[in-house]
Amino acid sequence: xxxxxxxxxxxxxxxxxxxxxxxxxxxxxxxxxxxxxxxxxxxxxxxxxxxxxxxxxxxxxxxxxxxxxxxxxxxxxxxxxxxxxxxxxxxxxxxxxxxxxxxxxxxxxxxxxxxxxxxxxxxxxxxxxxxxxxxxxxxxxxxxxxxxxxxxxxxxxxxxxxxxxxxxxxxxxxxxxxxxxxxxxxxxxxxxxxxxxxxxxxxxxxxxxxxxxxxxxxxxxxxxxxxxxxxxxxxxxxxxxxxxxxxxxxxxxxxxxxxxxxxxxxxxxxxxxxxxxxxxxxxxxxxxxxxxxxxxxxxxxxxxxxxxxxxxxxxxxxxxxxxxxxx
Ligand code: AHR
Numbered sequence: 065x066x067x068x069x070x071x072x073x074x075x076x077x078x079x080x081x082x083x084x085x086x087x088x089x090x091x092x093x094x095x096x097x098x099x100x101x102x103x104x105x106x107x108x109x110x111x112x113x114x115x116x117x118x119x120x121x122x123x124x125x126x127x128x129x130x131x132x133x134x135x136x137x138x139x140x141x142x143x144x145x146x147x148x149x150x151x152x153x154x155x156x157x158x159x160x161x162x163x164x165x166x167x168x169x170x171x172x173x174x175x176x177x178x179x180x181x182x183x184x185x186x187x188x189x190x191x192x193x194x195x196x197x198x199x200x201x202x203x204x205x206x207x208x209x210x211x212x213x214x215x216x217x218x219x220x221x222x223x224x225x226x227x228x229x230x231x232x233x234x235x236x237x238x239x240x241x242x243x244x245x246x247x248x249x250x251x252x253x254x255x256x257x258x259x260x261x262x263x264x265x266x267x268x269x270x271x272x273x274x275x276x277x278x279x280x281x282x283x284x285x286x287x288x289x290x291x292x293x294x295x296x297x298x299x300x301x302x303x304x305x306x307x308x309x310x311x312x313x314x315x316x317x318x319x320x321x322x323x324x325x326x327x328x329x330x331x332x333x334x335x336x337x338x339x340x341x342x343x344x345x346x347x348x349x350x351x352x353x354x355x356x357x358x359x360x361x362x363x364x365x366x367x368x369x370x371x372x373x374x375x376x377x378x379x380x381x382x383x384x385x386x387x388x389x390x391x
Contacts, residue, residue, distance in 0.1 A: 102150025104160035116347035123350030209248020274303025331390035
């Protein structure tokens with residue numbers, strides 16, 4: 065019996081190792097290229113995330129790399145399992161987008177011990193040991209939060225507003241974009257007595273939760289009790305707009321709307337006067353990630369932090385500007 069089990073175990077191991085030689089990409093195609101990237105995506109919660117996944121898949125194809133992608137459906141445990149499976153498969157590089165900042169040290173130590181470099185994509189981790197990751201490719205979320213605050217200051221200056229009550233709809237608690245978009249925003253408006261943040265509720269970056277948050281806020285404060293919605297992403301904002309409009313409230317006129325990401329639907333809403341400010345956050349990180357993978361494989365030294373160039377679109381801009389485009 066023991067012997068039979070051993071034979072079975074060896075057969076399974078051989079199958080796994082054979083899989084590593086011609087590792088499939090996430091579209092299920094066999095890839096004969098030497099480089100295999102293990103990619104743990106955190107979920108599919110927003111249009112941003114879906115575009116980000118597509119960007120990684122496209123870039124892997126462009127570079128001729130195999131991509132083993134696992135989608136964690138918003139569960140940290142699933143991301144940890146995926147990273148462990150990439151270590152077992154001995155991929156060349158692990159790329160992952162950590163759903164929250166804490167709780168990664170053990171699994172990243174395992175990757176380090178296995179000699180597999182890790183690139184953080186889109187979100188950061190909290191650690192004292194920077195050797196646990198080789199590089200970070202993603203937005204400067206703090207700068208995004210500052211941009212949102214700077215827009216609001218300018219709006220208050222130009223309209224002469226003396227008091228603005230702000231309700232924040234935040235992204236996933238303890239995620240980098242949530243923490244830094246909040247911190248950047250507060251660093252700009254926090255000391256200015258014209259602004260008061262009356263509430264901050266979590267919408268987890270989901271459109272459905274954006275609707276729920278907006279309903280809760282309206283029940284708590286009424287339409288006359290809120291002057292500004294600062295929402296950490298477009299999906300939640302678009303959900304909130306649906307609720308406002310159902311209640312006969314004109315977004316961007318009765319309540320100022322500030323959002324982050326820059327997906328097509330949100331940029332259109334800005335052009336149509338339903339949103340006041342869209343802070344850009346690009347999901348198109350795939351190329352930059354694969355470029356780093358290539359440099360790593362060539363033994364080149366890497367920059368530790370790479371931020372893409374980003375800006376914002378606001379109701380101060382000309383809506384006919386051809387650069388005002390969403391992803
Ligand atoms: O980490 C980036 C954020 O995650 C995007 O702003 C949001 O849309 C996504 O879900």
